[in-house]
Amino acid sequence: MLTAIIALTLLALILGLLLGFASVKFKVEGDPIVEQIDKLLPQTQCGQCSFAGCRPYAEAIAAGEADINRCPPGGEATIQALADLLDVEPKPLDEECGVEKPKMLAVIDEQRCIGCTLCIQACPVDAILGAAKHMHTVIADECTGCELCLEPCPVDCIDMLEVAQNPNTWRWPDPSHLQLERGGRS
Amino acid sequence: MALFRISPPFLAGTNRVTLQMLQVLLAMVPAVIAMVMFFGPAVLINIALALVVALATEALLLKLRQRPIKPFLSDGSAAVTAVLLAVAIPPLSPWWLTVLGVMFAIIFAKHLYGGLGYNPFNPAMVGYVLLLLSFPLEMTTWLPVQSLAEHPLNFEQAFQLIFFGDTATGLSVDTVSGATPLDAMKTQIGQQILPEYIVNQPLFGMLGGIGWEWINVWFLLGGLFLLYRKVISWHVPAAMLGTLLVLSSITALFAPELTGSPLFHLFSGGTMIGAFFIATDPVSGSTTLKGRLVFGAGVGALTYIIRIWGGYPDGVAFAVLLMNMLVPLIDYYTQPKVYGASSK
């Protein structure tokens, strides 16, 4: 009886030490959770989540102050990724924040632009170029489609256009949608 | 000619699942004929019963799962399961035994996991093991081969025994059945009789048990046909038979009192049907070539271990199911070296 107890205790002790050693030795240096969340967000900086950019929203999620379903540009995919990361149930997009839309691009109608620089100040990623009294233009590659420049424009000269697919960015369709494969689990 | 596919290639080979399954069934025909010759028409009754039950259950399950019935019923996989199970069950087993085994195999081992292609375990073997564990007596009372039998059975007698338990002439299952050679070997070794004496009894032939050796030979030939037709790859049978041969040779050299000769092991019980028809099931087996060698070797080794030290005379079914569990692991560690990858 006694030997059994001693043996088991010893075994537990050794295994415990081993586990402790392993956890120190093989510790995975992960990004802080805020960084990880921020990486999953689409970085449109649009503020539709009611925070002043993606980073603040990431901080709020990490602190448990905001839900994961407040990012319309990221949509379904981002919610799923966040749910996976934080190990919580995914939920549908909060409609208060907006709806999921295809990727957009702001375009300034240069005929109507009066050069007021208000949109330049509003752009969260410095994607609008121009100077006072000179017409402005959007750097298409940098625009995140956040729509923050629409509101301040006094002459409504900014339009949001859907980002067109071109042969270089075109994606092959998902074959499981094209051919109804009823064989397996869907 | 209009092209339907959205994406290349536009050419297709002639390989089909149905074609593969039909060839498996075809390859079993000679062995089944041999079984009928040795054990009488009861074998055919069992197979017919199993086929009807399997196809009906499959159709029912497909309907319940709202899957298209025709393409899946005609793929032939249910028929293969049925025949494999039917030839593994003792010929004079009561009808409900066959029905239960087949239904369990189709419903629980196959469809509850998602149907064709999704079952982690070999359905026929799941059905067989269920019966073996639940009804050990019924499952181990085989008929003696007809040449040794006191009362060779005709079709009518077999039919009555299977469906009603006795015949009009008063024969019952108990009076006509006997032990299989593997069973006899095991029991008598337990009684300290040396294998070399055991095999002199009339139950045993040149290679294995009388009758059984020929059934195994025909399964071997059927398997070679499948190899030739490229329905199966050589890896699983070669590894399984090789392992069995090596292990039994070692025992024959160093501990001959433990069990029968290497040839006895190769040509007795479910060795050949296991090597060519059961362990080669692609769905529940390993999918890489190296993995198939590991899988086959594992089945061979476990079969041998169970035959010698296990509680049951034969071990193919358990060996296959145990190795099925290891398949994801085997597959993961036996990935082939991809073109251009630095050699390890």
Place this chain on the structure above:
Amino acid sequence: MTQPLGSFPGGLKLRGHKKRSTQTPIRRTPLAKQLILPLQQHIGAAAVPIVEVGDKVLKGQRIARAEGHVSVCLHAPSSGTVVAIDEQAIPHPSGLSAACITIETDGEDKWAERHPVKGFQDMTPHEIRQIIRDAGIVGLGGAGFPSFIKLNPGIHHTVESLILNGAECEPYITCDDMLMRERADGILDGVEIMLHALNAQEVLLAIEDNKSQAISSMELALAARPHLTQTKIAVIPTRYPTGGEKQIIQVVTGKEVPTNGLPIDIGIVCHNMGTAYAVGRAINHGEPLISRIVTVTGTDVTHAGNFETLFGTPISALLEFAETKRQPDEPFILGGPMMGFNLSGDNLPVTKTANCILVGVEDAAEKAEPLPCIRCGDCASACPASLLPQQLYWHARAKDFDQTRDYNLFDCIECGCCDYVCPSKIPLVSYFRFAKTEIMNQERERKKSDLARERFETRQARMEREQREKEERQRQRKAALAASKAKKEQDAAAETSSAEDKEN
């Protein structure tokens, strides 16, 4: 002649159907009224137009310049007038449009001034590459990678072998076969130039053993150039996909191109036979790449054969010339039956990479509901890259793209062998293409979002700094104000006191 030193795993023995299009010599496609020239007919950045609508152009005149390093120029295939520079339907599986220059031909086919090079041996490799780039030459085997880049081994590499790929392993296609039969000398012209540019130790002309006429014609031409001592013909077994770059290297040299590496990393450069011919024309005759040989074949083609066709010629005009049973708008295959893609639309132009137009194939894949994968492993046995398509399929279908990368998705060459042998008729390659483009898209989005984050954070930092500076200035101003106020008060106090003094 040399023997192949290796072989690749898997692959298929396919019926060639080559005789159908090798019964007649190469013919010239008649000049079309309109030539539509996509600005991007190669891998890399699209060319930039240097002509305007209304401009008159001559045959061979440059109409668009290369943009950036990975890009080539574009030339007018015939003389005429530029009538449009706009978006036109292009031969691409997406069916999308892209920027094109449209030329209305005047029927005169008048050449611009050509500058043939006399004695390329005296030129530096750099000069040769420049001419090849300016001539718009890209790999004519199908991918369309700018050839001048593959003629630049860089200072860190020496070229052991230059392999000329004349395998042409896909069924039906015979354009390289016919080129070798009829213009072996022209090919060798180009080979000599490539040899000079690369300074290669040996040249191997790899040809599949089902092209005996091409082999003997190349042998004959080679025998007439005794100075080409390092050039040999390698006859390789006919097996699909032996014409893949990685596969032909493995067959001819027994070496493997490392994952994420290039052939040049193991001292090998691989070019297509047609490309060599184009290089010869560009240097020795001063002709830019404005046409190519296109195989038109298939069960529905009456006069199958090979056609020297100007770029921009509508495919429908080519099909009309070859006479087919095709109805208007009926789909056809561009490329081979294993790796080509089906297109419909009558106004699509012939481009630099269009090696074959296929109308009707025997033993065509039929539309069928795929059965579930039974893990039979036939696909893995057929895969020339030793991948496990059955596992890749599983993860691609579940959109588990990280897993597909772990199973080396990007080593898949999309040859279609797995599809061909699958007993369940699963469109495996479609799944792999889908997964690949999805992953590339994710990558693009991630890069974009990283950039946006960086810009946002920089802006944030800048605004904070500005805010701080503003506050700092305010504080300073306030302090200054307070100081001057205090001084004033003091002064005032002093004044009042002095006034009081006076009053008193």
